[in-house]
Amino acid sequence: MFNxxxxxxxxFIVTCYLIILVLIxxxxxxxxxxxxxxxxxxxxxxxxxxxxxxxILQSQLExxxxxxxxISREIHDNIGQKLSLAKLSLNAVGINRSDKDNEIMSDSVRxxxxxxxxxxxxxxxxxAEQILHNGLVSALEYEVAQLRKxxxxxxxxxxxxxxxYFDRQKELVLFRIVQEAINNIVKHAAASEIFLELDxxxxxxxxxxxxxxxxxxxxxxKHAGIGLLNMKKRAxxxxxxxxxxxxxxxxxxLMIKLPSQYETNSPNQHHISR
Amino acid sequence: xxxxxxxxxxxxICLIFIFSFIFSLRTVxxxxxxxxxxGFYWYSFVAALIGVSATVxxxxxxxxxxxxxRTINMIxxxxxxxxxxxxxxxxxxxxxxxxxxxxxxxxxxxxxxxxSWNIFNNTFSFSFGFANFLLFIYCIYYYYQLLxxxxxxxxxxxxxxxxxxGIFVCTGLSFAPIVFTDFLVVNLPKKExxxxxxxxTISYGIMHLLFIKAYILCLTQTRRK
Numbered sequence: 001m002f003n004x005x006x007x008x009x010x011x012f013i014v015t016c017y018l019i020i021l022v023l024i025x026x027x028x029x030x031x032x033x034x035x036x037x038x039x040x041x042x043x044x045x046x047x048x049x050x051x052x053x054x055x056i057l058q059s060q061l062e063x064x065x066x067x068x069x070x071i072s073r074e075i076h077d078n079i080g081q082k083l084s085l086a087k088l089s090l091n092a093v094g095i096n097r098s099d100k101d102n103e104i105m106s107d108s109v110r111x112x113x114x115x116x117x118x119x120x121x122x123x124x125x126x127x128a129e130q131i132l133h134n135g136l137v138s139a140l141e142y143e144v145a146q147l148r149k150x151x152x153x154x155x156x157x158x159x160x161x162x163x164x165y166f167d168r169q170k171e172l173v174l175f176r177i178v179q180e181a182i183n184n185i186v187k188h189a190a191a192s193e194i195f196l197e198l199d200x201x202x203x204x205x206x207x208x209x210x211x212x213x214x215x216x217x218x219x220x221x222k223h224a225g226i227g228l229l230n231m232k233k234r235a236x237x238x239x240x241x242x243x244x245x246x247x248x249x250x251x252x253x254l255m256i257k258l259p260s261q262y263e264t265n266s267p268n269q270h271h272i273s274r
Numbered sequence: 275x276x277x278x279x280x281x282x283x284x285x286x287i288c289l290i291f292i293f294s295f296i297f298s299l300r301t302v303x304x305x306x307x308x309x310x311x312x313g314f315y316w317y318s319f320v321a322a323l324i325g326v327s328a329t330v331x332x333x334x335x336x337x338x339x340x341x342x343x344r345t346i347n348m349i350x351x352x353x354x355x356x357x358x359x360x361x362x363x364x365x366x367x368x369x370x371x372x373x374x375x376x377x378x379x380x381x382x383x384x385x386x387x388x389x390s391w392n393i394f395n396n397t398f399s400f401s402f403g404f405a406n407f408l409l410f411i412y413c414i415y416y417y418y419q420l421l422x423x424x425x426x427x428x429x430x431x432x433x434x435x436x437x438x439x440g441i442f443v444c445t446g447l448s449f450a451p452i453v454f455t456d457f458l459v460v461n462l463p464k465k466e467x468x469x470x471x472x473x474x475t476i477s478y479g480i481m482h483l484l485f486i487k488a489y490i491l492c493l494t495q496t497r498r499k
Contacts, residue, residue, distance in 0.1 A: 016447065016473050023446045027439055030417045031429060038425035 161200030189213025287479035291325035294482040297489040413442035433488035440484030447477035
């Protein structure tokens, strides 16, 4: 095989190098294939995780909606009725009373009237009926009217572009997001103005909820709110995207972008601008 | 090839063996290292012992036939084969595969007979070639299993990957020179057999370098924990 020939020894060395090369190529190929497989695997895991999260959140939303419906119905059919009955009974009390009693009586009737009105508003706000029957814009108009009625906030709703009619369930989720945002503003923002805008730009709905409140630091936003995170996830579930921009002293803006790839414009679409 | 160059390489590889042993010692008292790495320092210890004795023997008595050393080397081959095979089986599910189980026990019997035959005939190739061939197959099984299971681990951060890659490169690279050693020793002048000797030594050096990498990984991961 080898006869002390330098050429043959060189050939042997070259063969050794080739073997090293083959071994290295083999290991590199294994690593490459493994990394590719790992990449696909992690992607798959992420997908499953996101799917599970969505399923859980959807279930939560359904349960929440069901609870809202039950409470709303209970307020309307039971508590509201009883309060109305109590008001009627008070009104039917005989007229031979002292002035002081009359004053107490009329105060009680007024308080009951307020309570019935508040409960009616609450019931309407919780109910999905409004969204399912009248649509998102109508429901938001009602919310804005309620805010104005409180006398604490100057609330404005602006709608631009050709209105798109989304799936009612999507509109319901959007409406709940807005409700939660308004709730946050009322509780934490110390704002005096709330500004809602629905911009139907082509096939996309850009919704913004602005306030002139105290705002907050980005860091707090990152570490705080399950509420904010939930709003983002809800927006994701309906195929939208929610972005929050804020800084101390400049108020907070919540932007929701919802494409309407599966929706069609209503046949009697109209331009709304207020 | 000059004698000085040959000796320098031998000493360098011997130093790698010693470094590998020193690094392995740092894992002795670590409880948080992966379970398959526990006790692995014994391999580096034996390798360093054999490596130092071989280098001393090559440098200080270059003309002797090294028959005692050759016998020790042959016996250490059993340790080399059993230890590394069991390591691979511990990392993989090798022992659950009947063919691999049979190959290990059958291989061990053949290896014992081959070593006896080699010692009596003052030869080398069969037992070393056979042991390395089996180890090479076990390494390929490891890679096969790596690709067929869920890829949960990060390969470069896994000590077992570096160790088995070390074994794979060593056995793959040294297989051909080892198989032909007996033939070459008879047919080539001593000066020229050094080439083949060096390839074998370097392949073991690469293996121990990758072992050092595995030890370092274990130690850094333990510190993080």
